[in-house]
Amino acid sequence: MTNYIFVTGGVVSSLGKGVTAAALGRLLKSRGVTVSIQKLDPYLNVDPGTMSPYQHGEVFVTEDGAETDLDLGHYERFIDENLSRASNVTSGQIYAEVIGRERRGDYLGGTIQVIPHVTNEIKRRIAAVAKASEAQVVIVEVGGTVGDIEGLPFLEAIRQMRKDVGRDKTLYLHVTWMPYVAASGELKTKPTQHSVRELRSIGIQPDVIVCRSDHPVEDSLREKIALFCDVDVEAVVPLVTADTVYAVPLELEQSRLAHYVLSRLGYSQAVATAAEHGDHLAEWRALVARAREDKPMLKIGVVGKYVELEDAYMSVREALLHAAWALGYGVEITWISSEDLEKGRSAHLLETVDGIVVPGGFGYRGIEGKIVAARFARQQKVPYLGLCLGMQVLCIEFARHVFDSDEPNSVEFDPTTRVPVIDLMPDQRAVEELGGTMRLGIYPCNLVAGTRAAAAYQVNTVMERHRHRFEFNNAYRAILEKAGLVFSGLSPDGRLVEIAELRDHPWMLGSQFHPEFKSRPTAPRPLFLGFIRAVEAHVRGRAQLAESGAVKHVRD
Incomplete structure (x- = not known):
């Protein structure tokens, strides 16, 4: 018994x-x-x-x-x-x-x-x-x-x-x-x-x-x-x-x-x-x-609307720690309010971090602030990891860049948008009750060879956990792909975008799923490891640039 x-x-x-x-x-x-x-x-x-x-x-x-x-x-x-x-x-x-x-x-x-x-x-x-x-x-x-x-x-x-x-x-x-x-x-x-x-x-x-x-x-x-x-x-x-x-x-x-x-x-x-x-x-x-030893610290900005309560992003925080410890680093998290960014405050905090994470969430509040964070990451070549809503934000921001317009949006935030880059999943249209009705739990994702996602996972298919109602709108897949948005993870039938990443960026990637839920302290998730490696390279490159600039200044 x-x-x-x-x-x-x-x-x-x-x-x-x-x-x-x-x-x-x-x-x-x-x-x-x-x-x-x-x-x-x-x-x-x-x-x-x-x-x-x-x-x-x-x-x-x-x-x-x-x-x-x-x-x-x-x-x-x-x-x-x-x-x-x-x-x-x-x-x-x-x-x-x-x-x-x-x-x-x-x-x-x-x-x-x-x-x-x-x-x-x-x-x-x-x-x-x-x-x-x-x-x-x-x-x-x-x-x-x-x-x-x-x-x-x-x-x-x-x-x-x-x-x-x-x-x-x-x-x-x-x-x-x-x-x-x-x-x-x-x-x-x-x-x-x-x-x-x-x-x-x-x-x-x-x-x-x-x-x-x-x-x-x-x-x-x-x-x-x-x-x-x-x-x-x-x-x-x-x-x-x-x-x-x-x-x-x-x-x-x-x-x-x-x-x-x-x-x-x-x-x-x-x-x-x-x-x-x-x-x-x-x-x-x-x-x-490893957690206690002295080690180099990486500053990661987590941009969300519940940052006053860190427990709202507990698995994200732990997944970052797991990956960093495995690679010999520590993590110092800067909690950045997306509402503050939306209102023109706290933008300076983005300049102080080595990498940016935009986690999941629901509702319009603070969305424009998350888009500000994605735009900063894209323009300044700062490593970016988007989780669920964070992937959707990546796609919205890139579409606004491509169309040179603020019109691209998600129908969750603007039901009347003329450019619904993110739309409600077809099987969610008749859903009336909120509790337990989303796309929930484990689903397969096929990875595209030669992408950053495939390099991180080192396998062809992964199983990750989901929690969402909205998906990338396939009507915009061709035009955004041509502009440089790579759809590196897809559902087995090819219908649903699971991972999107920017081609012309050191590491800007978003997943529709939540890899943080499967992270273990002794087995970090591949996307978090890939993100931390990209942050490490970003910090090293910035240091080398600063050093070369200092040498040039001395010579001059």
Whole structure:
């Protein structure tokens, strides 16, 4: 039978439950245990696909086309497994399913209640992940904090799971915050105690308590928490804020968390201590060492309209880091508001960066600012990577250059434009509902030989994840191709443009898909590697030009 680890949080939100769950998954996998992870989100939205990034950060897309919570990005990057729509469950999905069954008469006229109907549906979906993945351990993270009224059905469901599958097959891990009181110069355990008391009042006794803190946690405090919260001392695990999230597995390994967890779940001593006999985390340790070492920094400008909340572009940021670290560089990101560019502000920031990334997005707000960024990259020969909307912006800007007009646009932004370079996909014209109706998930892309895209991937066909309604309008393919726009990636039937790049530019490329969703810290995506290499060449060429200019100045 599958073993279950349930991760809950207390005191405050945004503690890093998702990273903790992902890091524990990494440790278990390093010991040869197969792992899958699931997120239970208490909000009533069916999924985050229609939510503002300001509300919920990035929308992460799985292979099978689910629009999910950004924590699934952490899970995939840490355990290096492709998850599915079964790994993200919301209250909205649960209630929609239960009410749908009631309307069909599936409950035979019974009174529908939170217990057992809602909780049974939650448990069914938890079990579905175990069945689909055939994982030995399924880690289930419950969003929000203990005490949130909307999270109670999920907590009740995971409480029942111990009875359903057995005490030896379940483990409860609770993540809490230990605040530092500057006036007294000490960490406080009382919030943790109150959080655990709240959890116990629901009927869940935590087996492990992970104490998040910005300061080291002394053993005396661990002993105090163990005493008041009725857990083993070795099960009180300090987790001090790290300089990079990728160091979290190493911190937890130092605390022997995986050893304790596997021992409690009945795994053999050999499995529990596997990492102590031959370093199964060697590749991960090397990754963290690369992240921490002193290295040349590349300045990358990310131009978007949600830049006030960096989590809105989390996978883009991580994909840039993965590629840069693999090539011996660091990345310093300059977040540039496309709205500011649109209003004539922040243009000077474009002159300070070594490369420009325009990520995905929806809606007209800030679009003209993104076009400003694309124009700057084209004219100044600065490396440019456009992702989804970023590719469309590249095409719009180039069309405006070719036609010498501001008329070329997307019908998303100007439904009456006379030059609709970007148009609604034919199969999207009759769509009325917004949620889950786009072109979502994995699709093949055939690459054109001799292009920058083909050079980056080094294969003929790639599979990448999509999230869009609009596509390049083929009516303009011939004229723009003749002017220098290369369509280097196409759908297998040749109908859809997947990658566009400029012929007469060192590296200006956009993809209709989102390669960032498949980037791993130990396996960067080829387009990001190609972009970073182009940025490196741009910086080197600029330095050589400056040096030659200095030599000429001395000679003169």
